[in-house]
Amino acid sequence: MAVAVDDSAMREDDSQPAPLHPEGGHTPLRSRLADDPEMRELVQWFLGDLERRVSAIRSALDTHDAARLRVLAHQLSGSATGYGFEEIGEAARRVESEIRFITLHREASPAADDGLEDEVQISTLAEKTEDLISVCRRAIDGKRGAA
Amino acid sequence: MNSPDTTNSDYGMRTPRVLSIDDSELMHRLLRARLQLEQVELYSSTSGEEGLRMALELKPDVILLDIELEGIDGFEVLQRLKEDARTRDIAVIFISASTETMDRVRCLDLGAIDFISKPFDMAELKARLRSAIRVQQLLRMLSQRAQLDGLTALWNRAFFDQRLATEVTQARRLGHPLSLILTDIDHFKSVNDRFGHPFGDEVLAYFATILSSRRTTDIACRYGGEEFAIILPGVSAAAAVEVAEDMRKGFEAHTWRRHADLVLTASFGVADLTMISSTGTPQDLIARADLALYGAKRSGRNRVSLEGVPLAA
Numbered sequence: 001m002a003v004a005v006d007d008s009a010m011r012e013d014d015s016q017p018a019p020l021h022p023e024g025g026h027t028p029l030r031s032r033l034a035d036d037p038e039m040r041e042l043v044q045w046f047l048g049d050l051e052r053r054v055s056a057i058r059s060a061l062d063t064h065d066a067a068r069l070r071v072l073a074h075q076l077s078g079s080a081t082g083y084g085f086e087e088i089g090e091a092a093r094r095v096e097s098e099i100r101f102i103t104l105h106r107e108a109s110p111a112a113d114d115g116l117e118d119e120v121q122i123s124t125l126a127e128k129t130e131d132l133i134s135v136c137r138r139a140i141d142g143k144r145g146a147a
Numbered sequence: 148m149n150s151p152d153t154t155n156s157d158y159g160m161r162t163p164r165v166l167s168i169d170d171s172e173l174m175h176r177l178l179r180a181r182l183q184l185e186q187v188e189l190y191s192s193t194s195g196e197e198g199l200r201m202a203l204e205l206k207p208d209v210i211l212l213d214i215e216l217e218g219i220d221g222f223e224v225l226q227r228l229k230e231d232a233r234t235r236d237i238a239v240i241f242i243s244a245s246t247e248t249m250d251r252v253r254c255l256d257l258g259a260i261d262f263i264s265k266p267f268d269m270a271e272l273k274a275r276l277r278s279a280i281r282v283q284q285l286l287r288m289l290s291q292r293a294q295l296d297g298l299t300a301l302w303n304r305a306f307f308d309q310r311l312a313t314e315v316t317q318a319r320r321l322g323h324p325l326s327l328i329l330t331d332i333d334h335f336k337s338v339n340d341r342f343g344h345p346f347g348d349e350v351l352a353y354f355a356t357i358l359s360s361r362r363t364t365d366i367a368c369r370y371g372g373e374e375f376a377i378i379l380p381g382v383s384a385a386a387a388v389e390v391a392e393d394m395r396k397g398f399e400a401h402t403w404r405r406h407a408d409l410v411l412t413a414s415f416g417v418a419d420l421t422m423i424s425s426t427g428t429p430q431d432l433i434a435r436a437d438l439a440l441y442g443a444k445r446s447g448r449n450r451v452s453l454e455g456v457p458l459a460a
Contacts, residue, residue, distance in 0.1 A: 078174055078266060
């Protein structure tokens with residue numbers, strides 16, 4: 001589903017994306033399954049993938065590529081819990097449903113189709129994405145801590 | 148007993164195959180780790196197009212299908228699976244983060260058999276997977292039932308024709324022997340006339356149990372009326388004659404509960420692949436066995452005959 005957030009519209013009203021969410025509360029996050037023999041190695045693999053994924057999410061956010069962001073968040077929302085990271089799954093779901101909400105909103109009022117004029121929505125999405133990035137970083141830090 | 152669930156089809160006793168279609172490697176690796184102890188072969192595909200190709204090729208028992216795929220989405224994949232006769236019977240379980248009732252309704256209406264929400268509990272996924280595999284196996288058994296004769300529970304004629312052709316090809320390719328026994332209950336019409344059709348049915352059903360009680364590899368079929376056929380893969384005519392002889396004795400020795408003095412008998416004709424040309428058809432094999440059966444009848448019934456020559460009195 002192509003929901004590319006329209007750059008031009010954003011430049012037009014010259015508003016900045018929402019301010020970065022402060023990356024506070026930086027307690028390292030540990031997988032609930034870190035000691036599960038069936039999952040131990042896979043959790044490490046997941047964390048390695050997560051480092052690359054966080055960069056991809058960051059760049060999707062910076063380039064306002066909502067379609068890409070949605071895919072990245074969707075993949076995490078479905079599986080992070082399976083790797084023992086409920087918080088990541090929930091944060092990813094919030095991003096996903098925010099994008100879905102924006103999509104529905106745009107489909108419902110085509111008049112607004114020439115851009116996402118609703119700055120509130122854009123800033124909410126940015127905020128939720130920053131939350132997701134932050135919680136992912138906490139998990140990655142947890143890995144470093146353990147190593 | 149050549150029970151239907153141990154013979155027939157590509158599926159046979161193979162390990163159930165599960166195909167997971169999900170755009171994320173995260174999901175595939177998770178499933179692989181979590182299902183490693185289950186009795187399944189797991190395959191993964193990251194797109195709808197590839198998933199459809201793999202479904203055709205692998206004939207999986209169950210497909211775990213994500214709704215949100217790049218390219219063609221899960222709904223479309225399901226629709227195409229259901230439109231193609233070759234993939235229609237695969238059980239599809241939707242896995243989706245969507246909690247919308249309408250999405251679930253749409254999946255089930257399109258022919259999915261189950262729906263699991265992401266994130267899912269692994270115990271639940273395993274239980275639903277096992278349940279789907281069980282249902283698949285029962286459905287397969289039911290479709291085989293349609294190839295069974297109702298009265299005797301032996302394979303019916305349609306199945307026999309198809310199976311004999313397969314066995315002839317197979318035996319030739321592997322260079323293995325293959326025999327065919329045709330048998331017919333002697334004077335069956337007069338049994339029906341004298342004792343009535345319900346008793347006649349009882350006789351047919353009992354005869355069927357004698358024909359099917361030997362090896363699991365033998366394929367006993369009701370050929371029509373009181374005539375039966377047994378395909379014996381890996382068995383030469385000489386050995387098949389012994390098999391038929393045991394069957395003949397067994398039937399003759401039976402005491403009929405409501406007609407203690409009654410002795411019923413049957414005649415048997417045996418042929419094997421070496422008795423027809425190397426390009427001979429299954430029909431040629433049937434014709435040779437039929438000729439032998441005719442020989443057994445003409446020389447006094449209640450006997451086994453090979454190539455029109457009666458062998459046992």
